[in-house]
Amino acid sequence: MTETHDNPLEAYVRAALALQGYTFDDVEIAEIVMQFARLETIARTVFEWPLPFASEPAPVFRP
Amino acid sequence: MIGPAGDIAQQIAKGTRSAAAVLAECKALIEARDPDLNCFTAKTFERAEREAAAIDALYAEGKALPPLAGVPYAVKNLFDVEGLVTLAGAKINAGNAPAAADAKIVARMSRAGAILVGALNMEELAYGFLTENHHYGITRNPHDHTRGAGGSSGGSAAAVGAGMLPITLGSDTSGSIRVPASLCGVFGLKPTYGRLPRSGTYPFVNSFDHVGPFANSVLGLALAYDAMQGPDPTDPACAQRAVEPASASLSLPRGTRIGILGGWFHEWADPAARRSVQLAAAALGATEWTELKSAEVARAAAYIVTGAEGGALHRPRLLQQYEDFGPASRSRLVAGGLIPASWVSQAQRVRRHAYREAMDLFERFDLLIAAAAPAVAPRVGQETLLINGRSIPTKAGLGVLTQPISCIGLPVCTAPVWPGEGESPQERALPVGVQLISGPWREALCLAAARTLEQAGIAKLSAL
Numbered sequence: 001m002t003e004t005h006d007n008p009l010e011a012y013v014r015a016a017l018a019l020q021g022y023t024f025d026d027v028e029i030a031e032i033v034m035q036f037a038r039l040e041t042i043a044r045t046v047f048e049w050p051l052p053f054a055s056e057p058a059p060v061f062r063p
Numbered sequence: 064m065i066g067p068a069g070d071i072a073q074q075i076a077k078g079t080r081s082a083a084a085v086l087a088e089c090k091a092l093i094e095a096r097d098p099d100l101n102c103f104t105a106k107t108f109e110r111a112e113r114e115a116a117a118i119d120a121l122y123a124e125g126k127a128l129p130p131l132a133g134v135p136y137a138v139k140n141l142f143d144v145e146g147l148v149t150l151a152g153a154k155i156n157a158g159n160a161p162a163a164a165d166a167k168i169v170a171r172m173s174r175a176g177a178i179l180v181g182a183l184n185m186e187e188l189a190y191g192f193l194t195e196n197h198h199y200g201i202t203r204n205p206h207d208h209t210r211g212a213g214g215s216s217g218g219s220a221a222a223v224g225a226g227m228l229p230i231t232l233g234s235d236t237s238g239s240i241r242v243p244a245s246l247c248g249v250f251g252l253k254p255t256y257g258r259l260p261r262s263g264t265y266p267f268v269n270s271f272d273h274v275g276p277f278a279n280s281v282l283g284l285a286l287a288y289d290a291m292q293g294p295d296p297t298d299p300a301c302a303q304r305a306v307e308p309a310s311a312s313l314s315l316p317r318g319t320r321i322g323i324l325g326g327w328f329h330e331w332a333d334p335a336a337r338r339s340v341q342l343a344a345a346a347l348g349a350t351e352w353t354e355l356k357s358a359e360v361a362r363a364a365a366y367i368v369t370g371a372e373g374g375a376l377h378r379p380r381l382l383q384q385y386e387d388f389g390p391a392s393r394s395r396l397v398a399g400g401l402i403p404a405s406w407v408s409q410a411q412r413v414r415r416h417a418y419r420e421a422m423d424l425f426e427r428f429d430l431l432i433a434a435a436a437p438a439v440a441p442r443v444g445q446e447t448l449l450i451n452g453r454s455i456p457t458k459a460g461l462g463v464l465t466q467p468i469s470c471i472g473l474p475v476c477t478a479p480v481w482p483g484e485g486e487s488p489q490e491r492a493l494p495v496g497v498q499l500i501s502g503p504w505r506e507a508l509c510l511a512a513a514r515t516l517e518q519a520g521i522a523k524l525s526a527l
Contacts, residue, residue: 016401021382028394035398039370043406045363046413057411058418059270 064226068283082133132176166263183218197389213243238465245496256472260295374400
């Protein structure tokens with residue numbers, strides 16, 4: 001494991017796991033960090049896409 | 064190989080065969096072929112005998128038979144079947160109580176006279192495009208047992224591709240009907256999001272979950288689709304629309320404007336997948352290429368929403384039973400549950416944007432063609448796909464061409480095409496399906512295009 005202060009993504013994963021009540025050993029955390037890194041790479045595509053400011057999210061709640 | 068649903072129903076209605084005789088043939092095929100493929104996780108032969116006897120009794124009494132009278136079928140094991148535990152491919156569900164009632168669309172299939180013979184294997188919790196299930200085994204490809212059936216509805220596609228059944232049911236969150244249909248060489252229909260009710264099915268990603276049929280003929284696909292339509296207030300996503308039958312007319316209207324999807328859909332199609340598209344386009348008279356520019360970002364948006372919703376859904380049991388989830392699922396689900404809300408919100412905005420771009424495209428075209436998978440079926444255990452020089456993980460990459468479309472809920476019929484391309488004779492004998500995509504609620508057009516390909520001999524099943 002790298003020092004978490006050198007790796008914001010791992011630091012985020014560790015903090016978010018703790019917040020959600022998960023307890024894992026370092027091997028499991030490394031696997032989850034790898035999976036989260038994949039998601040983060042894909043999320044960049046989503047954020048880089050130019051959207052009009054007023055564009056709304058897809059799901060609309062209809063009571 | 065069992066015949067098409069339309070032929071079976073007609074033979075039973077005319078009295079040239081009994082439902083019991085059809086069921087006996089079907090059971091013999093399953094007993095002979097399933098041990099090599101591992102499609103079934105449960106067989107419901109006692110129920111099937113009762114249902115077949117009821118159909119034969121109706122005939123003996125001279126009463127009108129329903130449209131799927133005596134047609135055998137089976138369902139992905141995430142559909143509730145009365146008396147069976149709904150596994151959804153997961154060990155964590157194995158100790159649950161059996162379902163007290165059938166899923167809504169299983170009940171509708173029964174009402175249409177179809178005969179339920181069992182439940183089918185799938186990827187654990189529907190998370191992935193393979194059916195290499197850690198708990199219930201690998202479902203193999205009927206055309207090459209060293210290869211996978213695709214997923215997550217792998218058992219549903221392989222059972223039809225192997226000639227055991229004329230119809231099966233599956234679900235499609237990001238491609239889980241279309242990818243295995245493509246790899247196993249069968250017809251599949253992912254209807255418009257909200258068209259068919261999901262009540263009584265085990266959820267994965269509520270924003271994207273669809274249900275639909277596989278079949279060995281377009282008419283069979285349409286008959287099953289018609290039988291399952293109709294409003295259902297117990298599924299909040301189900302559109303409260305009247306039944307719009309498709310099976311009565313499967314002719315492609317004259318002047319249908321058909322485009323070929325380039326860009327992302329061409330880049331991520333290997334030579335075999337491109338050849339399938341070329342064959343289908345030629346048979347449909349399509350020559351104009353077009354592009355859905357937001358395809359890549361729509362796929363990314365689907366990936367983020369899928370991770371977040373799937374992770375949140377399973378968090379309680381991930382906290383309690385992490386070791387009972389398969390190794391390929393659990394870390395991905397936990398990671399998905401950590402996705403920040405801002406990513407999800409942005410993904411949902413992208414989704415709306417991609418939908419609007421697609422609607423603009425449907426001003427110019429009625430139907431769009433793309434490959435349903437980037438390549439032929441991968442070998443069991445194959446970690447990566449190499450597509451036009453680019454490597455992509457198999458488990459996620461098989462859905463690279465389907466995910467942008469289900470993200471925006473469009474109806475798609477997958478038709479089995481045999482491109483005859485590949486480096487080896489084995490590869491050249493494998494199918495790559497094509498997606499026939501239309502605007503919302505236009506399933507009938509997708510089915511009509513598939514029927515045109517079937518009549519032209521371009522889309523067909525391979526006899527086993």
